[in-house]
Amino acid sequence: MSAPITADPAAAEPEARASVRELHETLERTWSDRPGLLGWLMSVDHKSLGKRYVITAFVFFLLGGIEAAMMRMQLARPESRLIGPDLYNQLFTTHGTTMMFLFAVPVMVAMGLYLVPLMIGSRDVAFPRLNAYGYYTYLIGGLFLYTAFFLNTGPDAGWFAYTPLSGPEFAPGKRVDVWAQTITFTEISAIIGAIELIVTIFKQRAPGMSLNRMPLLVWSMLVMAFMILFAMPWVAVDSQFLAMDRLIGTHFFNQAEGGDALLWQHLFWFFGHPEVYIIFIPALGYVSTIIATFTRREIFGYPAMVLSLVATGFLGFGLWVHHMFATNIPQLGESFFTAASAMIAIPTGIQFFCWIATIWGGRPRFTTPFLFILGFMVTFLIGGLSGVMVASVPFDLQVHDTFFIVAHLHYVLIGGAVFPLWGAFYYWFPKLTGRMLSERLGRWNFALFFIGMNVTFFPMHLLGLAGMPRRVYTYLAETGWGTLNLVATVGGVTIAASVLVFLYNVARSLANGEVASSDPWEASSTLEWATTSPPPAYNFAHLPVVQGRYPLWSRTVDEPVVTGLRTDQRQLLITTLLDATPDHRHRTPDPTLWPLVAAVATGVTFIALIFTPWALVVGAALVAGPLIAWGWPKPKPGDPIVTEGVR
Amino acid sequence: MPHPSLRLALMLAGLLLASACQRETRRFRESPPAATSETAVAMSELQPGPKARDLPVVNPYEKNAYAVAEGERLFGAYNCTGCHSHGGGGIGPALMDDEWIYGSDPENIFSTIVEGRPNGMPSFRGKIPNYQVWQLVAYVRSMSGLLAKDVAPARDDHMVMAPEPQRTQVKEPIHAFTPAAAEHP
């Protein structure tokens, strides 16, 4: 399409060129991290943090995958003695916890934290230091879970940790406490990420990017952020109740003293169901972005798409009881939640139809990202349909807590989130690294993953109908479940192979992959493709001005840009909420070590809380110090200082 | 020769591993702890050869949360609560205080359970497998705060009868005084 907005030194006249180069150097000096390890630890740049976030999440994805593989090995044969019940329970609990709390949500938030500022034409997120704190908290939480796991203290009550099985009487030791605190870590980081995204999207969009011109991905990130903000606290409080029951003898879930085991389930699923949409909605954003690029068409029905996202966000909060149909709840309640669960299929359906219409009208290019999107539509649809089935109470009472549900949820989460995510990896990898991934290996990756996924999980539908419950470490030969389980295990091996292909592809590309231009896909429509790959520390030399929903498509030759931001200090342009007109300039903080220190202090506190309640008192003091240091101003010469009697 | 800080890290890791594993292992297939003859305490002062104190018996379960929890379950299951209530005592003496008629050492409690004691405490010889007796011993000692807090059980899912062992104050165990000493104070 047209040249990148970043003023290109080669372009202008000599003196202009000199001034441009000078501009780049000043901005570089102002925005880049300090050199060395310390500089790396001090970084508050949304790109370097975002990259670490994505990589960390992906590593946890691999760990969760290894646990899954071990479970598949155990279940491949009836009466297998490979893994005993004790380890198996730890495996499936850690697998679920990892995939939901350490991979799925964080990776979506991470992609948002990396992409959103670029897509809306800003230079960083709203609170860079908080962003660093959020990342380190998440990292410590994940390391904590796995350290515990390798110390044979892996949680073993299921990722849903139903009381009383997870309570003090039936779960001795510290395993469940480890789970509860891991949740707390990840909740904190997720909520921080959500606030970052909301404020960044509300206040930092490039001039002209009014709400009705926001890219669909940014919309989906916004909806996800709001869902996190209002859903995550539920499980955070719930897990703290559990921790208190176990540590200081409270009775939240002790029936004998007036507590209630169902209170746990209500609080957990009031988070747990929105969780699914928190994972799914950003994926919808990737799909829209990738389809637009590779069909060279604007996504059909922008208003319908946005409204569907928002509707999904709201409906997501109205379904939690359909996880509890087996627990004697009143008929009326059941009917309501059945209807709600069925209704949520409508907005998703609308988006499907809009995508199909878009593809119809365009000329698709079958790149790896696009293949993964097709894979998404073909597999996710199965999960969606089985989802409508289990919304029915009588049918759910048959398949609830069976392998049918295992199949359903993996079709929804892998089909609905991992396929688009993988497409997104291939699509934005050049932007993150400046190098292309191999298309040939990409096709292998896709083919193996697509086949493996379906071979693994489709038989599980039948296993569930054939009476195989979830979370069993083995089964009798005469149940007749052996063959299908073996097939599923073979599929699991195929998935593993595809993951290896991906890892090899990444390594190969980083070593000597083809160098990516600023817009390697030619015809990308969003602003991140208007700057170099990888983007400079300051994202854009001149902040762009937006004149349409697909800014790079509607760009004119004398595209206006933003000037007048200070280049010698980190300054962001803040615009108005609705139509993004320039409002003021915001000084954003420099790199610092304090968020990391504060995160470590937080970590120490939470871990100590497993052993003694007094850790709360000590920890509060411990965390306060770094927080104050973090906020304490260190003005540079020339910064305005207020003195007595200022007006 | 690894870097000192590395060595320190390794040592710490090892320490953690040891403690955590002792606390968290679930050993389902139990062989009774070694060196624990059913009568760990001699009934007579006399012994052949020179007089020697018999070695204190180590109860491996006292560092294992699962085993102590099992002890708690069995304490209810075998109806110890019938006489001792939930440690508060009733027909039988209280177990959550620091008064020990027959001593607070593991082997004393073991033989109390296996052999029984005069005035009411029945003998469970042959009725309770040795390893379960040792689990009971660990739990009984936890009730008077003689076990580490991170191993001792927390509250159970019943009405509150007594503060859970996890939060009982640790008291100096009073050691066994022999029947002989008891007769001539």
Place this chain on the structure above:
Amino acid sequence: MPDWLQSVLQPAGPQAERVHALWNFMLAVSVIVYVVVVGVLLLATFRPRHSEAELAEGAPGERGVTRLVSLATAVTVLTLFAFLLFDFSTGRALTSSVKPAVSIEVTGHQWWWEATYYHDIPNKRVTTANEIHIPVGRPVLLRLNSQDVIHSFWAPDLNGKRDLIPGKESSLWLEADTPGVYRGQCAEFCGYQHAKMAFLIVADRPADFQRWYAAQADTAKTPTDSLTSRGLEVFLTSPCVMCHTIHGTPAGATLGPDLTHVASRRYIGAGALPNTRGNLAGWILDAQGIKPGAHMPPNSLSPADLQALLAYLGTLK
């Protein structure tokens, strides 16, 4: 499709049959929806468009597409509505309020099932474990409780599942059309042996059921020969007596399954092993090797004692 040990797809009772019909309906509709949507998707993706002309001519105008998308949405809504109607009618049909022919109290334990048949005459009351007999063709009401953690009672051939939540009694209707043995197992994760917490529902003809009930209500027969009486002594002097009941003997503990008529049952260890002499011996000596984590301790019995015990237990028909 193989003949499963337990399956939603081979209903043997009115409740399961209704759900099976619902499933068939939903499956059919879903397959149609899937084929249509994916078909259109593939067509949209691979339709020939070599020239701009073809590209343009194949693509309906803005308004045309809008109309199509709205139409598709409307169809979606209608389909969902059909789902809901069928679902609600099924749900209503399942909530019957007839008087139960038999009412059984089922208690979940880690990791076995206790079933108690109440009777107006106290000593006609029957307690058994892991094998529930019901009269065929009669509505049976199960009253479900749990002693420890949450379990879930599920016999797929007969009806959906219902959670057993400690302190909250729930209930479940069952009815079997044909005599036979229907397997079920715990469906809510409940700890180490969740996998081996199965039960059998045996649907007898009313006459057979009465006969079975009478036999179960009886106390254990007193040992006749020296071997079996020795077996009883072994039982009473070993850890067995601490957990198990045998009516008609001093053994009256209720931690483990009631063994008064253990020999009449098809399985031991909650569906873990067929009830043969050899399996029973293995179970008594080393239950942990078969169900790690279960509450049955290993027992070190002398061969003679073991044989005597097995002989005695064998008489408890």
Place this chain on the structure above:
Amino acid sequence: MSAVESARMQGERGSIDVSALPETTFGHRAVTWWGTLGFMAAEGTTLLICAVAYLYVQRNFQHWPPAETPLPSLTVPTVQAALMLLSIPVMAWTARAARRLELGKIRLGMVLSAIFALGFCVLRWFEFRALHTRWDSNAYGSVAWAVVFAHATLLVAQLGESISIAALLFAGPVEPKHFADVDDSCLYWYFMTGSWVLLYLLVFISPRLMS
């Protein structure tokens, strides 16, 4: 887009010059204000959940509070609530001063807020005693403590913030943005006090209406 147009007028050709725009703003214009709002949303949800748990557990009791537990006493909590309502105008005054960039006044204001917050924390200690039950005596005790404790964390956080901002205003180099911080701190203050009034009605008044 009018603002863009006008901005373009003053700027060089084909660009928007923003150098004239202010660097410090208040209220919904400032990002920090939105950040504060975000945390208020998350913490507000947390308080809501504790309240939900309180009401949910209630259904398991015939008597509320349970038979042998006395009603929570009213004196301290009422004083607390009154004091909080009293503090609101003070903080409103501080916020106005902050928006007028009056350093002297906001110094006074933040000192007052620190004193208030300290008082709240002390009173909170006695409020726990006023519940006349322990967190581990039964579910009623647990939820009652949970609600009061959850809100106590807000008090402690605010205390820390008030003290450090006050310290900054006296000791540290004061930058214009700190006026906005004071303004946000006041916003948080309204949330903190307002939410307590509701929780006070729930924990200390509603049991009376029930029994």
